[in-house]
Amino acid sequence: MSRQQRCDLRNGLLFVSPWLIGLVAWELYPILASLYYSLCEYSVLTPAAWIGLDNYRDLFTDEVFWKALSNTGFYAAFALPLDLICGIALALLLNTKVRGMVFYRAIFFVPSLVPMIALAILWLWMFNAQYGVVNYALGAIGLPGPRWLVDPAWAKPALVLMSLWGIGRAVVVYLAGLQDVPVHLYESADLDGASWHHKIRHITLPMISPVIYFNLILGIIGVMQVFAVPYVMTGGGPARATLFYTMYLYDNAFTYLRMGYACAMAWMLFLLILGLTLIATKVSERHVYYAGK
């Protein structure tokens, strides 16, 4: 190693040293400790006691765990595709040559900035079974309004509907992708007499597929960890209908002080997210098109 190289190495390490310390203190150590605790009985108040795979075994027979998992699965199965389709549709609408695009984009983006606490309280009020404006609007067009958040059958659909209000962030990403699609592709399609849905199917969607993939991955990571909004709105009720995975994990950790069990849940969550991401990647490999490659 020359003098210059040694100097560069020293400088490089000095510049990244804050992150190196952080990596050990807030990432590597907690990851290893969490793996260890997941094999222990641990309440934070007393030292961890090794119990092997018992926590993981208990998960499989824990009814509440399965309930929380299926709630999360339900939410993901409806919210992910719905947000994806509506997000793309909205972006396509906004990408047409309408006047005031900046204005519309702002309107659709702003709700995604609303802090979760305000979001939760606002929709709690709008979904109010008796005085809520949602049921009033349904009544006005002759539909009977369900009792939404206090009805176990309707609480999750209410949360799925709410998630649509926050798609603006994804729309901005789709729009950026749409604006990168070369115009000449559409022009040659026009010459060949392609219809609008042909153009969307064979030009637009393939060209923005990397962005769709990106939003899908972010979506998976997000829905698997929903916490704040249902925690504030329902606390997991009614009848555990909105007890989602991370909420049950939180309860185990900080309400029942079963921290080892909660760590086991956290690792299962990591494996779930990893698995879903890998499936999404495998599926998208056939469909995602990277223009640069």
Added chain:
Amino acid sequence: MIHAILIALSCVFLFPLLWMISTSLKPIDQVMKLPPEWIPRPILIRNYLDAVNYIPFFQYAKNTLAICILGIIGTLLSCSLVAYGFARIRWPGRDALFILSLSTMMIPFPVTMIPLYGVFRTLHWIGTNRPLWVPAFFGSAFNIFLLRQFFLTIPFDLSEAARIDGCSELRIFKDVIVPLARPALMVVALFHFIYAWNDFLGPLIYLTKQETFTLSLGLQFYQSQHGGTQWHMLMAASTLVVLPVLILFFFAQKTFIQGIALTGLKG
């Protein structure tokens, strides 16, 4: 045709926010009136004063702002330094470490949550706001990534010239790179503010005393005690929580949109 659809959808998207403001200005008996009315009669600005006094809004706002500001300072300092080390200096092992930093983004927070709680408990930081801003001084993978990508676009000739003039790396960082990277630093600061203003799980875990609560936690506390009745006050408080974010958006709309588009396309 498209205009008609867009206008209809805009109304749907704007409705909740307008309804929040409308409810926040109504007397309570009008709030609970069927059919619902749009225009508050009379318009009660007093709801806001009541909400602010009853909820200790300013106390919570002060606590939240302190966490936001300290966090922004920490994030800007640490992430820009680290990103410089990853983008502008060539050293053995750099790229492997950078990939390691990216892969930590894959770990969901619940995995590290419990040992972190243990660490902060040993440090006697539980009940203080320190767990919510001290880690920002040690960089975060996402912001490091964002800044590194930006630093890479700055011509290397500039730092080469400064190096020949005998500038140290720290001088180049301070006098050449940081001034040119101002737009990217703005994005990072803005995103961190939104994140910290919005954060709920962190404060819920670490803050135990009511006088240290953030707005998110304080509002949840109030809602859980008076929920289902005091809608006018809850809507007033919610409006006040949304307001700073809206104001920021109107002044920095371009930074927001570019920042989000940037993260989406480079990711």
